[in-house]
Every structure is written in C-alpha cells, then in structure tokens.
Ligand SMILES: Nc1ncnc2c1ncn2[C@@H]1O[C@H](COP(=O)(O)OP(=O)(O)OP(=O)(O)O)[C@@H](O)[C@H]1O
C-alpha cells in the first residue's frame with residue numbers, strides 16, 4: 001500500500017460507473033473520498049451523474065450555494081464551485097443538470113467541462129457517474145486514470161456491467177482509430193463478424209491489428225493502461241464474492257481487456273435500517289468492517305493490484 005507515493009502536480013482522476021442504477025456507485029464514491037481524505041490526501045468529488053445528481057445527499061449538503069450550473073450558465077471556473085463537506089481535505093462540486101434541455105451535453109461543453117476537471121488542484125478527483133451506457137457517462141469514465149465499475153452479485157447487474165465495459169471499450173477503440181481515419185472500422189467489422197469468423201471482442205481487436213499493421217503500435221500504447229477496476233457491492237455471503245473473479249475472467253476472455261477485481265463491500269443491513277431512521281446519509285453509522293472493505297479497495301486501486309482467491313473471508 002502506498003498512500004504516500006508521490007503523485008506529481010496533477011491530480012489522479014478516478015471515475016465510478018457501472019451501467020445499472022442503484023448498485024452503490026455514489027455510495028462507493030463517498031466512501032472512497034472519505035478514505036483517501038483520511039490519509040491526508042486532498043480530494044475533490046465531482047457529481048457527473050448527468051441524469052440524477054445526488055452526491056450532495058451523501059455528504060449532508062442540503063442546499064449548495066453554487067452548483068455545476070454556474071459553470072455551464074455563468075462560465076464560472078470550477079474551483080469557484082467547491083463546497084466544503086465538513087470533512088478535512090474533502091470538497092465536492094454538486095451536480096445540477098436541469099438546464100441541459102436536450103438531455104445530453106454538447107461536445108464543446110463536455111470537452112470544456114473535462115478540461116476544467118483535469119485542471120482542478122487536488123491529489124484525487126473522483127467522478128460520480130450515472131447509471132446507463134450513454135455517451136456522456138462513458139466519456140466521463142474514459143477521462144479517468146482509474147475506471148472503477150460497480151456491480152451487485154445479481155444477473156441483471158452483471159449483464160449491465162458487461163454491456164457497460166463493452167460499450168466503453170468500443171468507444172475507446174473508435175476514438176483511437178478515428179484519429180487515424182478508421183472511425184467506422186469497429187462498427188463495420190463487428191457487424192460483419194460472422195463473415196470474418198470473429199467470435200468475440202478480443203478476436204475483433206486481433207483482426208483489426210492483423211489488418212492494420214501501421215496502427216498496431218498506437219493501439220498497444222493507447223491500451224497499455226486501459227483497465228477496469230471491478231468492485232462488487234452488497235455482497236451477502238462468500239459464494240457471491242466469487243462473482244467478482246468470474247467477471248474478471250469473462251472480461252479478459254471475451255473483451256481482451258485488463259479487468260481487475262479490486263474488492264467487495266458487504267451488504268450492510270444496519271445501514272439500511274439506519275437510513276429510514278436518520279434520513280441523512282452523512283450521519284449514518286458506518287461499520288468497521290465496511291471501512292476495512294473500502295480501505296482494501298482503495299489500496300488496490302492505487303497500487304493497480306487486485307483480490308486473490310485466498311483473500312475471501314469465510315461467511
Ligand atoms: N453495501 C451496502 N449495503 C447496504 N446498502 C447499500 C450499500 N451500498 C449502497 N447501499 C444503498 O443502496 C442505495 C443505492 O446506492 P447509490 O445511490 O450509491 O447507488 P447508485 O449506483 O449511485 O445509483 P444511481 O445509478 O441511481 O446513481 C442507497 O440507498 C445506498 O445507501
């Protein structure tokens with residue numbers, strides 16, 4: 001573990017997404033942020049859930065004096081929108097995307113937002129993404145140095161995760177190839193994959209490489225650090241933990257994408273009960289066991305490490 005590793009001047013961006021709604025993305029964002037801040041790291045959380053911004057609730061912020069709309073509408077710099085959370089080293093930029101009438105960001109606005117996020121002064125910037133596989137969500141994930149994805153051990157959630165990882169990988173390939181005049185290559189080859197005898201995304205990538213030798217070095221470079229960090233949430237027993245390992249092997253086999261199972265969080269029944277009593281997520285009691293789970297996840301993400309089969313607790 002290496003929280004004290006020199007980060008250089010630029011912040012490291014983490015983004016938490018995952019396809020399905022309600023898996024615990026925002027919850028994980030809040031806990032990762034608190035964990036890193038407790039290690040004396042300067043952390044900024046940005047709510048990039050373009051459809052249902054709610055990170056403020058997890059920090060007990062009732063009414064933010066400024067939201068991201070001040071960036072979109074009044075062109076205020078993002079650093080003016082930082083809201084204190086009451087937790088040392090931890091600030092938030094609260095989301096409020098009501099004014100985006102079309103339901104999605106235009107390209108110029110999006111690249112301006114992303115540029116400003118990159119330039120925020122922090123050790124870690126954590127992006128809370130919305131559910132679904134919309135392009136804005138995927139682009140925010142692709143902005144990150146660490147792409148963290150959350151699933152719960154249920155078939156629909158895991159299927160959504162595969163879809164999300166596949167869509168993200170396709171978009172990444174499209175962007176890289178697009179810069180070299182091969183924009184539609186992925187779509188065209190995938191559509192005709194039977195004709196080429198391609199069975200999965202991994203084989204498609206190999207096919208593209210075999211047939212576009214000049215681009216090989218570029219693809220290798222662009223994909224060298226391309227990895228998904230999988231977190232399993234709301235885990236109820238040790239059998240369910242195994243789902244994390246199987247997500248990892250399936251992603252590697254079918255997509256040919258580096259996928260690391262960085263840890264799991266137990267389903268906290270007490271947390272759920274407390275929620276109905278307290279109604280303020282920031283005041284919720286968090287068990288030591290849950291704190292340990294999140295610390296383990298944070299360490300693995302920082303170190304690019306992952307869970308081992310032997311690391312499974314009994315129960
Ligand atoms: N490990 C857990 N144990 C118990 N409850 C949890 C756990 N993780 C999250 N929750 C609860 O599940 C609900 C959904 O969590 P959260 O809002 O973080 O999901 P989300 O993935 O961000 O959803 P959305 O896609 O709508 O943004 C919340 O009420 C949260 O408190």
Ligand SMILES: [Mg+2]
Nearest residue numbers: 025026049129
């Ligand atoms: Mg959320």
